[in-house]
Amino acid sequence: MTASTEIDFEIHPSAARVPDAERERILQAPGFGQVFTDHMITLRWDTERGWHDGKLEPYGPFTLDPATAVFHYAQEFFEGLKAYKQGSGSVVMFRPQANAARFNSSARRMAMPELPEAAFVHALELLVSHDRDWIPTGEGKSLYLRPFIIATQRGLGVNAPSSSYLLCVIASPAAAYFGASKSVRVWLSEDYTRAAPGGTGAVKCGGNYAAAFVAQRQAVEKGCDQVVWLDAAEHQWIEEMGGMNIYFVYGSGSSARIVTPALTGSLLPGITRDSLLKAAPALGIPAAEGRISVSEWRDGCASGEITETFACGTAAVITPIGSVDGPSGGWTIGTGDPGPVTMRLREELIGIQYGHKPDPFGWIHKVA
Ligand code: PLP
Ligand code: COI
Secondary structure (H helix, E strand, O other): OOOOOOOOEEEOOOOOOOOHHHHHHHHHOOOOOOOOOOEEEEEEEEOOOEEEEEEEEEOOOOOOOOOEHHHHHOOEEEOOEEEEEOOOOOEEEEOHHHHHHHHHHHHHHOOOOOOOHHHHHHHHHHHHHHOHHHOOOOOOOEEEEEEEEEEOOEOOOOOOOOOEEEEEEEEEEEOOOOOOOOOEEEEEOOOOOOOOOOOOOOOOOHHHHHOOHHHHHHHHHOOOOEEEEEOOOOOOEEEEEOOOEEEEEEOOHHHOEEEEEOOOOOOOOOHHHHHHHHHHHHOOOOEEEEOOEHHHHHHHHHHOOEEEEEEEEOOOEEEEEEEEEOOOOOEEOOOOOOOHHHHHHHHHHHHHHHOOOOOOOOOEEEOO
């Protein structure tokens, strides 16, 4: 299905595609974000012409002046979503319109131009259909799509946003971000803050991730896989993780329910998070947004009220969290192993994405 758009893209196919045998070898074990497909999308914007010069072209480097705004003031942001090859042979994307809408809310916060949602989806469709042979098949494999936009004005002034931008979409065959579905160990970051009220936490701008590396390195030094970010003011309320949102499972069996931190403006409105708020109730698991403190999490695990905790995101899908550590000590969640509610929701989400389960919400967008 091709979305209608007023923005045209010229097609410049690559004359030097990766040979079939080499591509097939790569697709056996693609890792995450290591290898890129034959093509990319580029589209430019400036104050005089608006969006123009759309292209599908061979994947390759940019040449940019050292004084380009993005290098200095980080006016940029990105998106992330996946395309799947379903068992039927169909090529699909998961909720691309939701990414288009989030792209535009990011653009507003970053004083950058919005793009018609149909054009965003059309650009993704073009890239996925030209590089469909790059979509790996098999458990947990997909084509990760990374749209991003950078400020390209030359000059070091900071009085106004850039007057020109480059939007690009690249694609990377991907295996599951955390390997199989083993539990991860998380670190409560008290020394650092990811995002504050009024800041850019709800935007996928590179600066949020740049500011997080030092805490991620600390987490790894403490034997953990990921950082859990707390609110900036009190360092007490759970917000999210480095590249994924978080859910708490209360109760078990037919009385299980899930809760995720409410969108305060300092955490990312994840599309996986939103999908679970809708899909879990359809499975008989009530889902709500709430406010959970570190002590409620710790005490809830000790009393058995909180039975499981998991992370969710495009790259992470649904990843069980087995244990927590932090400057004031740590604890185990449930048995420390992936729990049944987490695995049930994971199976449902993956089932919808790969077409093994019905798609009652209309989230699957067919490309070919
Ligand atoms: N939180 C952060 C900081 C992220 O980078 C991501 C990844 O995109 C998410 C949450 C999960 O969002 P989504 O489910 O839209 O991938
Ligand atoms: C995604 O899941 O799309 C993300 O952005 C996570 C990424 C930062 C690895």
